[in-house]
Amino acid sequence: MDQSRMLSRQIVMIRLIRAVLVFAFCLSPILASAKTKATDSEIVEVKCLVPEDKIADVSGKLGLASKPPKKIRVVCFFDTASMALFNHIPKLILRSRYDSSETDTTVKVRGGKVSEEGVECEFDRVCGRDRTEACSVNDEDQKKGEIKTANRGTDVKKIFSKKQEAVAESVFGKLKWDELKPFGPVKNVQIWKDIAVPGGEPVTVERWELPARPGKPARVLFEVSAKVSFDKEAQTLKQIEELVGAAKSETGESEAKTGIVLEHFAGHSP
Secondary structure, eight states: OHHHHHHHHHHHHHHHHHHHHHHHHHHHHHHHHHHHHHHHTSEEEEEEEOOGGGHHHHHHHHTGGGSOOSEEEEEEEEEOTTOHHHHSSSEEEEEEEEOSSOEEEEEEEESSOOOOTTOEEEEEEETTSOOEEEEEEEEOOOOHHHHHHHHTTSSOGGGSOHHHHHHHHHHHOSOOGGGOEEEEEEEEEEEEEEEOOTTSOOEEEEEEEEOOBTTBOOEEEEEEEEEEEGGGHHHHHHHHHHHHTGGGOOSOTTSOHHHHHHHHHTTOOO
């Protein structure tokens, strides 16, 4: 009698397991679809640098001459003399910014995921490159005078919050903050936002004028970008490439802006 009951229980358990497996198999396409849908709604910033010989043409297409920039900023990056933070995998980028009324600092991890409270993640897509995840923690509590001091190479750690410090060191390891050097500052960075493009997404435009340095000529960086959901990425990339002529460019402007600025100021002493 006991053996009969045990056999019956085993049969019931086998049937139950089969039912669960069938249900899970039927449910898996729904879960996959939900995951795809969530991915499609994530944000990617598509951005292209315009070759210098095409800046005037693109600026004219966007009608920037009649549109004053929304912001004019001073921007500075911080790294070791050997650019160990930027060359790290994932890349670690420390940045300060200020304008006439606002200040902020950013710790950005590019090419890696940071899953912590207060960290915002999105994706970057530079023309000519694959999509890369970027996670940032921003802080807007700095005094302008403190940022100006840091931009001269003194008290750099002071302008970054405890949260930013923790995120930076969780990625790179212990930082010697007093050895970080300013790469910049770049003054008069002009930003136009929500510039209409016929038949496409509105774009943001940034114009950076890098000063001449020993062995390095002055250079203008002119970036066109748009933040869109994943499902609009390919269309927006094509739109911006056509606008800036990136698809036909042979000037190597698939570089990321931050890397260009760091290389330009490498070896610079404030």
